Amino acid sequence: MTDSPPITPRAKADLAVALRAEAVRLGFSRIGIAAAAPPLRQDVFRQWIAQGHAGVMEVWLKRHEPLRGDPRSLLPGARTVIMLATDYSTEVPAGTNAAVAEPVSQDSGRGRVSRYAWGDDYHDLLRGRVNRLAAWLEQQVPGCRSRGVVDSAPLAEREFGWLAGLGWFGKNTMLIHPAAGSFFFLTGLLTDLELPVDEPIKVDHCGTCTACLDACPTGALPAPRVLDARKCISALTIEDHGPVPAALRSGLGDWVFGCDICQDVCPWNRHAPVSHEPAFQPRGGEATLSLAEILSFDEAGFRQRFKGSPILRAKRAGLARSAAIALGNQPDPATAAALEQALRDPEPMVREAAAWALGQWIEKGVEPEWARDLLRGYAHSSVSSTSADGSRPGASTA
Numbered sequence: 488m489t490d491s492p493p494i495t496p497r498a499k500a501d502l503a504v505a506l507r508a509e510a511v512r513l514g515f516s517r518i519g520i521a522a523a524a525p526p527l528r529q530d531v532f533r534q535w536i537a538q539g540h541a542g543v544m545e546v547w548l549k550r551h552e553p554l555r556g557d558p559r560s561l562l563p564g565a566r567t568v569i570m571l572a573t574d575y576s577t578e579v580p581a582g583t584n585a586a587v588a589e590p591v592s593q594d595s596g597r598g599r600v601s602r603y604a605w606g607d608d609y610h611d612l613l614r615g616r617v618n619r620l621a622a623w624l625e626q627q628v629p630g631c632r633s634r635g636v637v638d639s640a641p642l643a644e645r646e647f648g649w650l651a652g653l654g655w656f657g658k659n660t661m662l663i664h665p666a667a668g669s670f671f672f673l674t675g676l677l678t679d680l681e682l683p684v685d686e687p688i689k690v691d692h693c694g695t696c697t698a699c700l701d702a703c704p705t706g707a708l709p710a711p712r713v714l715d716a717r718k719c720i721s722a723l724t725i726e727d728h729g730p731v732p733a734a735l736r737s738g739l740g741d742w743v744f745g746c747d748i749c750q751d752v753c754p755w756n757r758h759a760p761v762s763h764e765p766a767f768q769p770r771g772g773e774a775t776l777s778l779a780e781i782l783s784f785d786e787a788g789f790r791q792r793f794k795g796s797p798i799l800r801a802k803r804a805g806l807a808r809s810a811a812i813a814l815g816n817q818p819d820p821a822t823a824a825a826l827e828q829a830l831r832d833p834e835p836m837v838r839e840a841a842a843w844a845l846g847q848w849i850e851k852g853v854e855p856e857w858a859r860d861l862l863r864g865y866a867h868s869s870v871s872s873t874s875a876d877g878s879r880p881g882a883s884t885a
């Protein structure tokens with residue numbers, strides 16, 4: 488490993504100015520600069536995991552913990568972490584209730600998707616951009632080394648975002664910028680160049696507000712700046728590919744991929760900048776998904792439909808499970824065929840979620856004709872059969 492060539496303080500300051508302009512030219516919304524030192528709050532991260540708050544992400548987050556403890560483990564000899572924010576909130580497509588801060592959006596038969604997933608997967612776009620910025624830097628200072636990271640590398644992105652002056656830690660755990668709100672992605676560029684650093688925002692602009700804590704429908708924000716991923720709709724619908732605990736299902740409302748409630752209610756997002764980035768515009772002009780369409784996909788159909796979209800991460804069965812739960816949360820005879828389809832899904836987890844949904848319909852007095860037949864058949868079979876195990880025909884989890 489060779490150190491990058493020494494540059495004068497004046498040259499460093501000029502380079503930082505040119506770097507900011509180049510970052511914006513490449514499409515980043517804001518840039519901040521921090522020193523590459525161990526993050527201050529690694530103990531908060533460790534404690535969060537120790538308390539079980541990471542849920543299904545515990546294994547990989549724990550595995551990455553030693554690397555996350557020092558950005559120099561990602562680029563030996565790193566002196567600076569350049570943090571880049573990219574606003575992603577687009578105009579809400581006309582006629583959708585996708586972005587209302589309500590448990591259910593009132594668009595019967597549709598499932599809500601977090602804003603960050605309305606368009607294309609941001610990883611590819613931002614990786615390309617940060618690599619171009621790294622190449623520019625290496626052109627300015629030949630011999631310097633740098634490495635771009637987008638989300639998946641073990642860099643404490645919010646922590647460095649805060650250090651670099653890109654926001655304060657909101658009570659909903661998001662990094663929030665006073666002028667831009669929280670609908671932005673973070674990207675990091677580590678370099679062995681030493682650059683003048685920015686000032687962190689030390690004021691807690693949340694003040695006495697608790698809107699996000701009050702609005703979270705599953706109680707996933709038990710205290711300010713603590714997110715329990717075991718209860719968070721975002722984690723449950725994106726990262727968790729198993730059954731959703733029954734106690735949390737009604738809280739999911741009509742969210743089928745991610746959740747934005749704790750950001751939608753945040754007063755700092757009222758004037759969030761609108762992104763015109765083509766890659767982030769809602770695919771097909773739609774910000775919600777048809778639940779019936781989700782339930783109609785086979786594996787190949789799912790992959791084709793969501794090619795290049797963040798939604799692929801949920802996997803077909805995970806998305807179908809969430810769609811079945813969404814049907815249960817908004818009983819409507821118009822979507823009975825979709826519910827019937829879910830009861831016949833090849834994946835036991837989806838059938839079980841559909842059986843739960845049917846139970847919700849019946850409880851709320853909406854009972855499609857086929858469900859009556861199904862239940863009559865069940866009543867008959869449970870009298871005449873000695874092997875009844877409590878599961879309803881067609882709703883078997885086996």
Ligand code: B12
Pocket residue numbers: 526528529531532535544601602603637638639640641642643644645646656659660661662663669670671672673674712713714716719721722725726744745746747749
């Ligand atoms: C795991 C993860 C998740 C998990 C857990 C989220 C969480 N709040 O911890 C789940 C799946 C739930 C999730 C959801 C979302 N995520 Co996410 N996620 C991550 C990831 C990969 C790691 C985060 C992590 O380590 N969490 C553990 C906690 C303990 O660490 P932390 O969030 O960094 O918290 C630090 C600070 O909050 C601070 N801190 C903690 N307590 C206190 C108290 C005080 C007083 C102070 C001052 C500081 C402080 O110290 C912590 C440790 O460094 C990061 C990318 C990355 N490499 O960092 C993206 C990231 C945080 N996610 C992001 C996004 C966009 C989302 C979603 C909006 C997506 C969606 N709509 O579904 C939601 C938002 C939900 C929410 N309210 O956080 C962005 C956030 C950008 C921003 N403006 O903050 C990131 C940075 C990805 C990116 N590259 O853009 N995510």
Ligand code: SF4
Pocket residue numbers: 659702703704705706707708714718719720721722746747748749750
């Ligand atoms: S993303 Fe949704 S479920 Fe998760 S903490 Fe925010 S409001 Fe709660």
Ligand code: SF4
Pocket residue numbers: 657658659660692693694696697698699700749752753754755
């Ligand atoms: S809703 Fe209120 S408490 Fe929550 S992050 Fe926004 S300002 Fe802070």
